[in-house]
Every structure is written in structure tokens, then in C-alpha cells.
Amino acid sequence: MKNASNTAFVVSVHYGATSDIARINVKWKGNYEISDFNFKRVGEVLSSETETENTGWVIVRSSYRMSNSGLTSFSQSGPAVPGFSDPVGPGDKIPLL
Numbered sequence: 001m002k003n004a005s006n007t008a009f010v011v012s013v014h015y016g017a018t019s020d021i022a023r024i025n026v027k028w029k030g031n032y033e034i035s036d037f038n039f040k041r042v043g044e045v046l047s048s049e050t051e052t053e054n055t056g057w058v059i060v061r062s063s064y065r066m067s068n069s070g071l072t073s074f075s076q077s078g079p080a081v082p083g084f085s086d087p088v089g090p091g092d093k094i095p096l097l
Contacts, residue, residue, distance in 0.1 A: 005030045006091040008037045011055075020062045021046070025092060028053045034058060037094045 008026040018079050024042065026034070034056035043060040050056040058076045087093075 002069050008032075008034075008056075010088055010090050010092040010094065012090055013088060016059075021059065021090075022062065023057055023059050024088060025055070025057045029054060032096070036096055038097045039094060040096075042088050 011025040013022050013024050021044075022043075024039070026037070028037070028086055032087065033057040034050045039045050039058050039060055040047040046059045046061055048058040
């Protein structure tokens with residue numbers, strides 16, 4: 001997390017029961033709260049919590065529509081797994097507001 005004083009880094013993304021809802025876990029350096037970061041590019045923030053001094057999570061409703069290209073399978077015989085058409089993933093940066 002070099003030069004990370006003004007951004008949060010996505011640690012993990014977990015999709016909900018519907019394809020447009022996801023929980024995004026983030027970490028950051030500095031004296032910030034989860035609400036200091038701009039998640040608007042990902043979607044509408046439904047809930048959030050600062051868990052520790054430098055970690056937190058948000059639950060967002062995606063502002064992107066699902067498409068067939070957004071479905072991937074764990075295996076050839078496994079079920080399709082929904083994903084955002086413009087995903088946020090581990091390692092992505094979320095800037096301050």
C-alpha cells in the first residue's frame with residue numbers, strides 16, 4: 001500500500017443473493033472512517049461500518065446492469081456466478097470523497 005494515505009484498497013468482494021448487491025471489504029492507512037471514501041462509482045451504499053482503525057466494509061447496490069458476459073462459472077459443470085459488468089475487485093483503489 002505505497003502512497004496509500006488518500007485511498008482505500010479493496011481486500012475482497014462478496015456478492016449477495018441478487019446479482020446487484022455486494023459487500024466490499026477495504027483497508028486504508030491514515031485517520032479515516034469508511035464514510036470518508038467515495039464508493040459512488042461502484043453503486044449506492046446501502047450500509048457500511050468501520051470495523052477497526054484501518055478496515056471496514058460497505059454493502060452496495062450496483063449501478064451497473066447484469067449481462068450474460070458478467071456470468072462466470074466455477075467449473076464447466078458448476079452454476080453460473082453473477083458479477084458486476086464493471087467489477088470492483090481485490091487491489092482496486094477507492095479514493096476519498
